[in-house]
Amino acid sequence: KAGVTQTPRYLIKTRGQQVTLSCSPISGHRSVSWYQQTPGQGLQFLFEYFSETQRNKGNFPGRFSGRQFSNSRSEMNVSTLELGDSALYLCASSFGRGTEAFFGQGTRLTVV
Amino acid sequence: SQQGEEDPQALSIQEGENATMNCSYKTSINNLQWYRQNSGRGLVHLILIRSNEREKHSGRLRVTLDTSKKSSSLLITASRAADTASYFCATDPSFSYGGSQGNLIFGKGTKLSVKP
Numbered sequence: 480k481a482g483v484t485q486t487p488r489y490l491i492k493t494r495g496q497q498v499t500l501s502c503s504p505i506s507g508h509r510s511v512s513w514y515q516q517t518p519g520q521g522l523q524f525l526f527e528y529f530s531e532t533q534r535n536k537g538n539f540p541g542r543f544s545g546r547q548f549s550n551s552r553s554e555m556n557v558s559t560l561e562l563g564d565s566a567l568y569l570c571a572s573s574f575g576r577g578t579e580a581f582f583g584q585g586t587r588l589t590v591v
Numbered sequence: 592s593q594q595g596e597e598d599p600q601a602l603s604i605q606e607g608e609n610a611t612m613n614c615s616y617k618t619s620i621n622n623l624q625w626y627r628q629n630s631g632r633g634l635v636h637l638i639l640i641r642s643n644e645r646e647k648h649s650g651r652l653r654v655t656l657d658t659s660k661k662s663s664s665l666l667i668t669a670s671r672a673a674d675t676a677s678y679f680c681a682t683d684p685s686f687s688y689g690g691s692q693g694n695l696i697f698g699k700g701t702k703l704s705v706k707p
Contacts, residue, residue: 483633512694516631522679522697535693567631576691577621577683584633 481506483572483583491589497558500586504551504572511553512580513545516567525568528553529575560590597680597698605706610667612701614680615660621683621691623656625665627676628700634679637665642685670705677702 484503492498504511513525524537528547545555551572557564567587571580598613614623622641626634640647640656640663647654653666667674681695 485633510693514695514697521699522681524694524696527693529693537694569633571634571695576693579636579639580624580681580695581636582626582634585631587631 483570483581485568485570485583485586487586488584489587489589491591492560493591494560494562496560497556498560498588499554499556500568500570500588502553502555502570502572502583504553504570505581508572508574508581509551510573510575511547511551512571512573513553513555514569514571514582515539516569516585517565522569525555557588562590564588565590597678597701599701600699601702601704603704603706604670606670606672608670608705610670610674610703610705612665612678612680612703614663614665614698616663616680616682616696616698617661618682619685619687620658621685623654623663624681624683624695625652625654625663626679626681628679629676637678667703670703672705672707675703675705 486501510529512527516522526545527535531547542558547553567585569585571582573580596615624639625637638649638654640654651668656663677700679700681697684692
């Protein structure tokens with residue numbers, strides 16, 4: 480069975496631009512969560528979506544937003560990019576809270 | 592903020608030896624999951640242990656959980672060079688009534704190096 484698919488794998492953007500990252504969960508999974516990984520802060524939780532509803536949000540500024548579609552695919556958007564947004568963005572899917580969360584390969588975002 | 596703290600931060604062993612990594616956390620949990628990451632790629636799910644379980648096995652992996660001490664350990668037996676990676680524990684914090692809060696809190700990881 481196909482795993483979690485994230486696109487694109489790599490992105491280079493300029494400060495001030497915006498970016499949209501995409502995540503397709505494992506078939507049958509209705510929960511999608513997003514995480515940011517940086518060398519300094521490690522892995523930090525961004526959002527949790529279930530059946531198109533954001534159920535939980537991490538401590539990130541409003542420039543970070545997301546959504547989930549009826550087919551459970553999810554997108555996250557970062558507006559007005561800053562150098563500090565350079566990171567590996569990881570998406571995880573699961574059947575729901577309290578179950579195994581499976582991660583995609585991530586999108587490596589570099590802001591220059 | 593980080594909840595889990597892995598120990599040690601780095602571990603170097605020879606092939607065939609066992610590797611033990613520890614994880615401590617601060618709050619009540621619904622479950623604890625261990626992941627492996629190779630060179631900044633995606634996280635590979637290894638094992639999930641629920642708060643009412645004490646030990647779980649999967650192939651060469653053995654995970655223990657002590658909720659009274661808020662700690663877990665991951666044992667990899669008969670290590671191989673291919674086990675070289677960073678290992679993370681992730682806690683699924685629970686509400687006071689026991690339900691999952693829906694987010695995983697990761698430690699900073701243990702970097703394991705297995706030499707052939």
